[in-house]
Amino acid sequence: MGSKPILEVTNLTQQFNNGDHKLTVLDHVDFSVQEETICSVVGPSGSGKTTLLGLCAGLDRPTLGEVSLNGVPLGPLNEDERAEVRNKHVGFVFQTFQLVPTLTALENVMVPLELRGRRSSEVQHEAEELLKKVGLADRFQHYPTQLSGGEQQRVAIARAFINEPKILFADEPTGNLDEETGSKIEDLLFDLNRSLGTTLILVTHDLSLAQQCQRIIRLKNGKIFKDEWVTTPEAEQLK
Structure with missing residues (x-):
């Protein structure tokens, strides 16, 4: 596990206007995550998990507080600059997949590198190799509607x-x-994380999945009420 924090969250607060009242979704949240850690974020519905993830990834701006990604404070950056940080340093997996319906599986995988300005002919091989690694060698030209969940x-x-x-x-x-x-998707995420040395921040309702991570951050009413390292055999194998 790396010794340098790749994610630093300081005093993070997110509020939304709800009629005459302010709804506080996150309330002065502080934590940091070291490189190559596998960390889960759990909590009941409405506890702020997805909001926290979006702020950490630079997809949204907080009401108060700061997020630093790989040593870069996101607060001073405009949208284009934050998008550049995401494209260089961040991957995001959504519950609803968020694939482009008019692109094939291969073309969907190629998009992030094409956004960096690389030619399609250069990135196609890398995309094909990754699709093979995730068990989709025979699905390159299939569109999302032709694929199972x-x-x-x-x-x-x-x-x-x-x-x-x-x-x-x-x-x-x-x-x-x-x-x-x-279960297969979980194994795939952990395998790729290990082989590439990527830090993984995972929001889940599944406590058995959380217990396979090295660290669990528990949210309740927009605050961290427990932050613990896991000592299950599965988690120990990840260290």
């Missing part, structure tokens, strides 16, 4: 790893999948 999530994971991110955020990556398919 598990296959779509595999494409989404390959897309998230194509730019070799320093940190990967996964929001309920198995939430829309059956138990068997979800």
Whole structure:
């Protein structure tokens, strides 16, 4: 496990206007995550898990506080600059897959590197190799509607790893999948994390999945009420 924090969250607060009242979704949250750590974020619905993930990945701006990704404070950056940081350092896996319906599996995986300005002909081989690694060697030219939910999530994971991110955020990556398919997706995430040395921040309702991570951050009412290192055999193997 690396010794340098790749994610630093300071005094993070997120509020939304709800009629005449302010709704506080996150309330002065502080934590940091070291390089190559596998960390889960758990808590009841409405505890702020997905909001926290979006702020950490630079997808949204907080009401108060600061997020630093790989040593870069996100607060002073404009949207284009934050998008550049995400493209260089961040992968994101959504519960709803978020694939482009008009692109094939191969083309969906190629998108992040093409956004860096690389030619399609240069990145195609890398995308093909990742799709093979996630077990989709025979699905290159299939569109999302021609793929099962598990296959779509595999494409989404390959897309998230194509730019070799320093940190990967996964929001309920198995939430829309059956138990068997979800278990395979979990194994795939952990395997890719180990082989590429990527830090993994995982939001989940699944406590058995959380127990396989090295660290569990528990949220309740927008605050961290417990932050613990896991000592299960599965988690010990990840260290």
